[in-house]
Amino acid sequence: MPAIKSLTMVYDALNEDGTFSEGDPIRGKVTLVVEKPTAVQSFFVKVKGDAHVRWTTRSGNHNHTHSANRRYFKLKQFLIEESANETVIPPGVHVYNFNFTIPSTSMPSSFRGTHGKIVYILEAKLSRSWKVDKTADKVIVFHSKSFPHLQSLMLRQVAEKDKELGVFSSGKVHMEVTVDRMAYAPGETAVVVAKIRNSSSSDMTPKVRLSQVIVYTASSSTKHENRTINKMAHQIIGPHSEKEVKWAVKIPTNQEPTIKNCEIISLEYILKVYLDISFAFDPEVTFPVIIIPPDLASASQQAVSGPSWGPHSSDFHPAAASAPCYPPSTHRYEGAQPYSVAPPSYPANPSGYAGPPMAWGFNQGISSYGSPSSSRVLHPPPNPTAFYPPTSTFPPPPSAPVAHPGSSAPPGSHPHPSAPSYEPPSYMSTTNFLSQSDEPPPAYSLIFPSSANDESGGNK
Known part of the structure; x- marks a missing residue:
């Protein structure tokens, strides 16, 4: 026995x-x-x-x-x-x-x-x-x-494309595409709208494809895997016509989150909208898509739509508070016209603005254990090996008199100067990839720090 x-x-x-x-x-x-x-x-x-x-x-x-x-x-x-x-x-x-x-x-x-x-x-x-x-x-x-700058990932993405057709057809095509945001949780739906003006003599079929790109890295070598997650096609657009098409691209409920903070494994998602034209190079625009945990997505959407941007008590993990900031690129393509997007509202007093919360930390409850049965022997956990010193306490600074607007200051006093005007941070504006050329899609280094010299690659 x-x-x-x-x-x-x-x-x-x-x-x-x-x-x-x-x-x-x-x-x-x-x-x-x-x-x-x-x-x-x-x-x-x-x-x-x-x-x-x-x-x-x-x-x-x-x-x-x-x-x-x-x-x-x-x-x-x-x-x-x-x-x-x-x-x-x-x-x-x-x-x-x-x-x-x-x-x-x-x-x-x-x-x-x-x-x-x-x-x-x-x-x-x-x-x-x-x-x-x-x-x-x-x-x-x-x-x-x-996920640095999580709230900015909830803003819409806009791109446009112009292409001259030749050889087997004449004229050109113009396409403007809008995606409702960049970050999604598994099970959510990406709303894609494309405005297409076909000024050519060819028929074309609008299509959208969500792809997963995995890159493995070892000893300066890389191994790539590309997989189509979802693919949809719309009705044919005839010559010399205009049409607006819409897609609802579903993110599978079991889809893995985006990975860009691992040195040897990278997992990314690309959303491509293109026009399938016979005997021609297909005009296309591409957008990065970030898959995040469900509870993180709901919290960030509430933070973006919430009415208050003022001071608040932080519940975030130290990793959230110390995460580096990666501002988006300031590059603009020549001749591109910016889209007009209303900026978020901010409080009148900019000194109280704490910035958009980088919400990826949560207070999560922990269920307690019940008492063991009388037939069992309960062994308490061993003594902790780490010593945590108490937090130092400092007296609050003395309060200073504040001169309210409209009130006269007493003789000999110096009223506080008015607060400077506040300009919204650049990363809160709409992500805009205008007039995309035939270059590869925008790099994820705009959002995530690059962890390895990966060889980028993708299929049409």
Whole structure:
């Protein structure tokens, strides 16, 4: 009869989807069922996050393997400390609690692909002399909330394209395309509107395609994967006619979030609107699409549409507060006419403006554990190893008299000067890719920091 009957582990979910993000706590318990006294060398729980890529190329008669690994964090908590003298566990059911806090630094979302993966694992491990280790593990789903300038991603995108047709047809075509925003959660719908003026002698079919682009990087080599997520076509537009077409492009409910904060795996989405013309190069415009977690999308939309932009108490993770800013490019194509978009309203007193909240941190409740049954032995978690000093307290600064508008200042006093006018930040304006040429689509480095020298590529 084996000495250890079973080793199981459960953790407390923070939301309906059971996902975790930067700065979230992970609490749970490990249950060990022992049939007879057992000597244990060590017993611990650990949680870690890793990224791996691997693929093989063939050159002549030789195969070359490309691989790379990245570790984002690893935390360990001992339930039974490792020592030279083994600890004897008596027969019975033993329950151990554990408690971790995921680091607040930016880390990529969970992902599994053909040539790589990003995994976050919770594992319990019991070691004994001259015995095989007993383990229990759980894969946790991690959704990154590190998206700089999230609110600006909720503004619409606009682009236009002019193209002269020749050889088999004459005339030209003009296309203006608007996408309601850039960031979407899985299950949401992108609204695409195209105004097309066909001044040529050819028929053309408007089409839209949402594609996924994955790039694996290892040893300065890259491996690309392109996949079509959704593709739709509209009715044919005849020669010398104008038409406005609309599409509702659905984002699949199981779609993986965008990944641009991993050095070895990049996951992007491209929305392309084009005119399918026989015997001609198809005019097209492209837009970046960002897939974000559902709770992050709803919070950012409320923040954009909310009436208040004034001071507020921040609930965001330290990663959100320290995330770098990446302003959009100021490049404008020659001859392009800017679109008129009403800027968001701001309070009259600019000194109280705290800027748009970069909302990717949330207060999430944690369910508590009930008392164990009388037949079980409850082991409290070990003492914390880290010391957290108390926060220093500083007295508030003395208040200064304020001269209100319309009131006369007493003799000898100096009224405060009027506040300077406030100009809305450039990233809050509508993203505008005007008069696109045949160059590749806009780079994601406008939004995310580039983590590796990836080779860009895409299919028409």
